[in-house]
Amino acid sequence: MRWPLGVGRIRHMSSSAATGVFEVQEFRDHGRVDIRSAMDPVSLQADPLRKAGFKQALASAVQRATVGVFTHDVEVSLVWFVEESRRYRTHLVADLDNVMKPLLDAVTGADGIMIDDNQIQSIRASWTTPGPRSGFELQFTALMRDEYVSREGLSFVEFSADRCYLLPGVDRAVQSEFVGAYRAALEAYGRMLDEGIAESDARGVLPLARPFPRARLGRFRVLHHTAF
Numbered sequence: 474m475r476w477p478l479g480v481g482r483i484r485h486m487s488s489s490a491a492t493g494v495f496e497v498q499e500f501r502d503h504g505r506v507d508i509r510s511a512m513d514p515v516s517l518q519a520d521p522l523r524k525a526g527f528k529q530a531l532a533s534a535v536q537r538a539t540v541g542v543f544t545h546d547v548e549v550s551l552v553w554f555v556e557e558s559r560r561y562r563t564h565l566v567a568d569l570d571n572v573m574k575p576l577l578d579a580v581t582g583a584d585g586i587m588i589d590d591n592q593i594q595s596i597r598a599s600w601t602t603p604g605p606r607s608g609f610e611l612q613f614t615a616l617m618r619d620e621y622v623s624r625e626g627l628s629f630v631e632f633s634a635d636r637c638y639l640l641p642g643v644d645r646a647v648q649s650e651f652v653g654a655y656r657a658a659l660e661a662y663g664r665m666l667d668e669g670i671a672e673s674d675a676r677g678v679l680p681l682a683r684p685f686p687r688a689r690l691g692r693f694r695v696l697h698h699t700a701f
Contacts, residue, residue, distance in 0.1 A: 494510050494511065494512050494530065495508060495509070495510050495530065495531055495534035495535075496508070496509045496510070497534050497535055497537075497538035497539065498538070499538060499539045499540070499541060501540075501541055501621065502618070503614075503618050504543070504614060504615030504617070504618030504619070504620060504621035505612065505613065505614045505615070505618075505621075506535075506539060506541075506580075506586050506612070506613045507610070507611070507612050507613075508531070508534075508535070508580075508610070508611040508612075508613075509608065509609070509610050509611075510608045510609055511606065511607055511608040512608055513553070513555070513572075513607075513608065513609070514527075514551075514553060514572040514575065514576055514609050514611075515527040515528075515572065515575050516568075516571045516572055516575070517571040517572070517574045517575055518571055519575075524575055527575060527579070528575055528578060528579040529579075531576070531579040531580065532579045532580065532582075532584065532585065535579070535580050535584075535585055535586060536584040536585070539586055540623055540624065540625065541586065541621045541622060541623055541624060542585070542586055542587065542588060542621070542622065542623075542624035542627065543586055543587050543588070543592060543613065543615050543620060543621055544588070544620045544621070544622055544639055544682070544683060545592065545615065545616065545617065545620040545682075545683045546592055546593075546594035546615075546616045546620075546683075547587060547592045547593050547594060547613055547614065547615060547616070548593075548594060548595045548596075548597075548613075548614045548615075548616060549573075549577070549593055549595070549596045549597070549611070549612070549613055549614075550596075550597045550598075550611070550612045550614075551569075551572075551573065551576070551596070551597070551598040551599070551609060551610070551611050551612075552599055552600070552601060552609065552610045553569070553572070553598075553599070553600040553601070553608075553609045554600070554601060554602070554603035554606055554607045554608055554609065554610075555600050555601075555602075555603065555607070556602060556603060556607075569598045569599070569600060570598075573596065573598060576611060577590045577593070578590065580613070582691055582692060583624075583691065583692040583693050584624075586613060586624075587613070588639075588685060588689075588690070588693070589685060589689040589690075591689065592683075594616060622641065623641075623642065624642075625642050626641070626642020626643070627639060627640065627641065627642050627693070627694075628640045628642075628648075628693065628694040628695065628696060629685065629690055629693055629694070629695045629696070630648075630651070630652050630655065630695075630696055630697070630698050630701070631687055631695050631696065631697050631698060632655065632656070632659055632698050634686065634687050634688070635684065635686050635687075636659070636684045637684060637685045637686070637687050637690060637695060638651075638655050638680060638682050638684055638685075639682055639683075639685075640652070640696075648701065649701045652698055652701040653701075654680070655680055655682075655698070656698060658678055658679055658680050659679070661678045662675050662676070662678050662679050665678065
């Protein structure tokens with residue numbers, strides 16, 4: 474299911490903010506968020522206090538500089554600018570795989586740009602010599618740009634523990650229309666399975682909206698479908 478025109482959409486082109494050590498820019502019409510910093514990303518194995526401070530600062534910067542959230546699959550790209558001598562000749566520089574998790578955790582959740590980090594469909598991570606700058610550049614891109622919507626007022630409707638669907642931040646009557654459409658699609662899917670239709674074929678009637686497991690929704694507001 475796509476959002477109807479004007480519901481839950483982000484209509485402005487872009488916004489940006491430099492917040493402390495992080496510069497965050499949101500390209501709303503393109504479904505993209507860029508983050509730049511002159512400091513090194515923190516490692517998953519770093520001191521817990523240092524790691525928590527980094528994640529909190531990045532989360533706050535993203536919250537203040539963005540209004541949107543990715544609702545489906547996301548591509549992530551990281552470029553880390555680090556001197557070759559540090560990379561090769563010391564033990565003080567973290568491995569690429571260890572710096573990804575703190576970055577992703579910091580931008581995920583009710584105040585972030587992702588609902589859950591299992592939305593990540595692909596990751597590209599590299600390091601390069603710094604040239605005119607040091608630090609890192611991190612980019613998040615929706616695989617389909619209309620799958621980046623305003624996070625204000627968003628909630629979810631639960632049909633089962635493994636099927637919760639996004640509801641836009643609109644009035645209750647419009648949300649009820651969304652719930653009715655989701656319900657009809659799920660009922661049709663169930664009937665097709667009962668009739669012996671292959672699951673791969675029956676899946677074609679399911680909503681285009683991505684389902685989320687209830688356990689992954691954390692601080693998001695989740696309503697049971699019987700409330701509508």
